[in-house]
Amino acid sequence: MKKYFLPLLLLAVFETVAVTLWLTRDNLFYLFNFSYIGASVSLGLFLFIKKYKYARRAAQLLVGLYMLVYLGLICGENMQIEGFWYYLFTGVFEAATIHYAVAKIFGPLLFGRGWCGYACWTAMVLDFLPYKVPQAHGKKLGWIRYVTFAASLLFVLALFLAHAGHMEEIMFWAFLIGNALYYALGVILAFVFRDNRAFCKYICPVAVFLKPMSYFSLLRVQCDKTKCISCGKCKKACPMGVDMTDNSRKRKNGTECILCFECVKSCPKDAL
Ligand code: SF4
Ligand code: SF4
Numbered sequence: 539m540k541k542y543f544l545p546l547l548l549l550a551v552f553e554t555v556a557v558t559l560w561l562t563r564d565n566l567f568y569l570f571n572f573s574y575i576g577a578s579v580s581l582g583l584f585l586f587i588k589k590y591k592y593a594r595r596a597a598q599l600l601v602g603l604y605m606l607v608y609l610g611l612i613c614g615e616n617m618q619i620e621g622f623w624y625y626l627f628t629g630v631f632e633a634a635t636i637h638y639a640v641a642k643i644f645g646p647l648l649f650g651r652g653w654c655g656y657a658c659w660t661a662m663v664l665d666f667l668p669y670k671v672p673q674a675h676g677k678k679l680g681w682i683r684y685v686t687f688a689a690s691l692l693f694v695l696a697l698f699l700a701h702a703g704h705m706e707e708i709m710f711w712a713f714l715i716g717n718a719l720y721y722a723l724g725v726i727l728a729f730v731f732r733d734n735r736a737f738c739k740y741i742c743p744v745a746v747f748l749k750p751m752s753y754f755s756l757l758r759v760q761c762d763k764t765k766c767i768s769c770g771k772c773k774k775a776c777p778m779g780v781d782m783t784d785n786s787r788k789r790k791n792g793t794e795c796i797l798c799f800e801c802v803k804s805c806p807k808d809a810l
């Protein structure tokens with residue numbers, strides 16, 4: 539049972555959130571929502587342990603499609619960053635604010651950037667592109683994410699200052715147009731940089747929350763130095779350019795890790 543500890547732990551955490559929100563918010567939706575997400579991510583990890591090749595992709599599609607199609611398109615919830623700002627400024631602790639609190643602000647203290655590896659609907663599409671292992675790392679373009687972060691904040695602030703009407707409608711269209719732009723830009727950048735995750739590394743505003751919080755993540759890849767033979771296979775397999783053989787918190791690109799476990803799969807000595 540020891541090897542199933544992680545999926546069981548995550549299931550328990552999500553179930554605790556689900557029941558707590560259900561009872562405190564008196565809304566059955568939260569029980570369904572967080573139970574479904576927790577079960578999907580745990581299933582992905584369970585399948586990974588069982589060595590199913592597409593385990594992570596299965597979780598990514600289960601959660602990503604649910605959030606994009608059901609919550610976003612059918613229920614009209616803007617779960618993008620501008621939706622978060624909007625609900626935060628209106629003082630509404632509902633879907634988008636709860637989603638950000640759990641997946642992107644406080645959750646990463648426990649499971650790092652697991653959101654980016656197992657749930658994000660943008661990466662869900664980008665991960666189908668051909669450059670799973672990037673041709674090169676180290677472009678110094680990460681500053682762009684701070685510009686997009688500020689732009690999302692200013693966009694929502696401007697709407698409030700202008701006393702714009704039909705805000706819910708505007709947020710729905712912002713969700714549609716924002717997603718279309720993200721996908722288009724993500725695909726173009728993937729081909730330009732020969733890196734499926736170029737959008738995540740340079741543009742995505744959400745990483746402004748994710749990176750500092752995941753620095754302290756409890757769950758992280760560690761290297762057993764007594765087993766490691768420094769063959770370098772793990773670094774070659776990593777989509778995010780992480781130096782996972784360095785166990786310190788300050789390791790190279792440590793806050794980029796999306797917990798995809800490609801490094802773990804590639805290690806011939808089971809050192810990770
Ligand atoms: S960095 Fe942004 S786009 Fe990439 S997986 Fe994370 S949240 Fe999604
Ligand atoms: S390959 Fe390893 S270090 Fe790189 S992102 Fe995936 S889990 Fe993290």
Ligand code: SF4
Pocket residue numbers: 761765766767768769770771772773783804805806807808809810
């Ligand atoms: S793949 Fe394994 S043995 Fe090779 S460098 Fe990485 S941790 Fe060490």
